[in-house]
Amino acid sequence: MQPVSEACEIISNTETSTDTWEMTVETKKIASECKPGQFVHVRTGSGFNPFLRRPLSIGPCNGNRLRLIFIVRGEGTRLLAEMQAGEFVDLVGPLGNPYQLPDNDEVAILVGGGIGVVPLLILSDYLSQEKENHFLLGVRSHDLLPVLPDEIELRGIEVASDDGSIGFKGLVTNLLESKLNDLRDRSVRIYGCGPEPMTRAIKEICMKRKVPAQVSLEVPMGCGVGACQSCAVLREDGVGYLLVCKDGPVFDINDVDLTPGGSS
Amino acid sequence: MNMSITMAEMSFRTPLLTGSGTFGYGDEFKSLVDYNTLGGIVTKSVSLEPRAGNKPPRICETSGGIINSIGLANPGVDSFIANKVSLLPIDETRVFLSVVGNSVEDFLAVVDKFETIADISGYELNVSCPNVKRGGLEIGGDQDAVAAIVKAVRAITKRFISVKLTPNQTSIAPMAQAAVDAGADALTLVNTLIGMAIDTEKQRPLLGNVTGGFSGPPLKPVALAKVWQAAQVVDVPIWASGGMVNGIDCIEFLLAGASGLQLGSVLFTDPFSPQRVLNEMEEYCSHHGVAEISELVGALKV
Ligand SMILES: Cc1cc2nc3c(=O)[nH]c(=O)nc-3n(C[C@H](O)[C@H](O)[C@H](O)COP(=O)(O)OP(=O)(O)OC[C@H]3O[C@@H](n4cnc5c(N)ncnc54)[C@H](O)[C@@H]3O)c2cc1C
Ligand SMILES: Cc1cc2nc3c(=O)[nH]c(=O)nc-3n(C[C@H](O)[C@H](O)[C@H](O)COP(=O)(O)O)c2cc1C
Ligand code: FES
16 A cells, blocks of 8 residues: 555554653544554654654454554653543654565564564464464563563564563573574574564574574664655675665565674 | 746746655655645655765754764766656656766756656756765865856757756855856755764764764754855756745745745655645735735735
8 A cells, every 4th residue: 555644533542651752643544554574754743843753563353453662762752641542643654664464374573672562463463363473572570571461472472581580581582593493394484573673683593593584673763754764774695775664664685784883 | 826837948847846865756755745846856866876875874853853874875977868758757757867977978968868857847967965975065165166067068958958056065056157157057955064063972973974964953954044145146947845835935045035845855755745835835925915826926925
């Protein structure tokens, strides 16, 4: 679907854990036509300060309703957190390329780091009916869960935490390694989204084990539609750049150079 | 109310244009922007050779505006002609190709190839990009260099030429005069100001290129002054560029002497802005008994 600009009514906007907000909005077309991995470019109000829209992953959708989950980092997300049910928020979307669903015999392993879990939630909705999939999530501690504990349980998400306050004590990539060991005889495909160090670690694991992976990347954006060249990420082959908004945000992990300073 | 305007014997259905580099090659925003509201589009600048662009990050926000260090990333003229020309909305809207280069020869080579493309309304010569180390600024501040480029391009095309100048110079009038004397049909004022922002936590620049081009609403007063100053010394049409986000901003530029109005960064925030800005300008006109938008050009009372 070509992207559209929609003023969407906010159905609810609540803080689910410290500085993490869930906003459900009513869209006309975006929710029903988007695919897992795509994003929306969100206007933070009706004025021009802050100037730019904020890119946010499309979370789980239900009919015309779409869920955004975001962390308050700076001014733009602070303004989004202040918005109330009944107000309208302006979204441009759906933008970017979605995750490619696994082939018939493939097992999907979803690997989220913190707020990077968002596009994997909608992906797991697409997979859960018919495809074997395993959903792993890394967080710093139990009080910084990006989604409510009920949802973690409902979706059967296996959690790793830095401090061991929830789930496995360690990194989500440790969980991934043991999952890959368990599934040694199967063909698997990894779906990742999270902070850069996690994505880099996934890449190392994939290279070592020759496992395919698609990852979603985050970089600052201007237009969000491929017009301004702001969102460049270095190509793995060194021949120039790819655009996260148009060529991504989901990339084959072998196509992008993730060395620090490469993508951001 | 008549929103159409004539510049250099070309009629435009509205005074609105898109700023180079903010609207790609005209196809990216297709489902979001109503082309009927635009008098024309100006493409992303195209150079002779492909340019990969600068090291990321390439964009950051500052109070009320943005700084970009794209570095003129573009596929180069040959690839542009092979792959992008067919995407230009030529039937619907006037199209102006923005040309950038490091030398007179570069500009000539690109324009020469563009002459083969049908139905193009003209060129905008970008002698003012702050994001490339060679050319760009060095050219943009040098009257002789600018005049040489304009004169050379003038000699090989009958098409309309606007010359886009940098605000990073103390006095715009002599540069404006030099460009017009060399054969420019119009001037585009202004490109971005050089700017910079720092992440104090990391003690690093926010842009991979350290400095970049500053645009958005905070640029508007600077652009307005440059348009006004240039309008005092040249007779050619002026295309304003710099920080416009609403109809009243646009009216200010018309009063100061501009007849074309380029919407730039605002398209990122509000792709609906051409329609909205047009409505706001119409509203202004009806409140002020203005029947033709062209009546406002240079109508400032000083
Ligand atoms: C495709 C994509 C999907 C994303 N999905 C989510 C999501 O589902 N939930 C979520 O919480 N965050 C998500 N992010 C990150 C989110 O866009 C930033 O956290 C947000 O823009 C920060 O804005 P701010 O006003 O809080 O911060 P500020 O620091 O005030 O932002 C200043 C500028 O930097 C940009 N910026 C700052 N941090 C980032 C970042 N990490 N990535 C991209 N731009 C940034 C902002 O957009 C803005 O232009 C996503 C980013 C991308 C590119
Ligand atoms: C991301 C971005 C890319 C740009 N690229 C170009 C370019 O290739 N050529 C050019 O002449 N101007 C370029 N500009 C400058 C704009 O056309 C415009 O002159 C400037 O941004 C000021 O207008 P604004 O404040 O309305 O954006 C670019 C601006 C931005 C924000
Ligand atoms: S944000 Fe403009 S090209 Fe990606």
